[in-house]
Amino acid sequence: MPNIKPVSDLRNYNEVLKDIAVGEPVFLTKNGRGRYVIIDMADYQKQEATLKLLSKLGEAEKVIETGEQWLTSDDVKKELGL
Template identity: 55%
Template sequence: MPTIMPVSSLRSYTEVLEGVAPGTPVFLTKNGQGRYAILDMDDYDRLAAENRLLSELQSGHTSGEQEGWIASEHVKKHFVERAGDGL
């Protein structure tokens, strides 16, 4: 169950921060509407990494659509050759 508090709870911020843990963000509301999220740094780092990965995947997909796709046989051959070079 998510922890939801009004932003005015930040007056006693230590109490608010005690509710933040990995996998358990605290959501702050302003005028009854969700406005802010306080995340554990591990959760933030994971979300940032996922965002970078999705961005790279989208970039690769766009490149494939615009410039053409590489056959899987060519990709396999490339990595087999690189493995043979000691990389």
């Protein structure tokens, strides 16, 4: 069940921070509507890595669609100096 609190609870932020755990963000509302999310640093880093990977996959799909030249494994080794 999501942990939802009004943003005014941040006056006593230590209590709000106690409720944050990996995989369990705290959702803050303002005027009865969702406004902010506080997440654990590990979750944040995982999200950032996932977004970066998805971006790279999107770039790869564009290369495939446009038919740009692919590198052979020998070309990659040569560029890396192996």
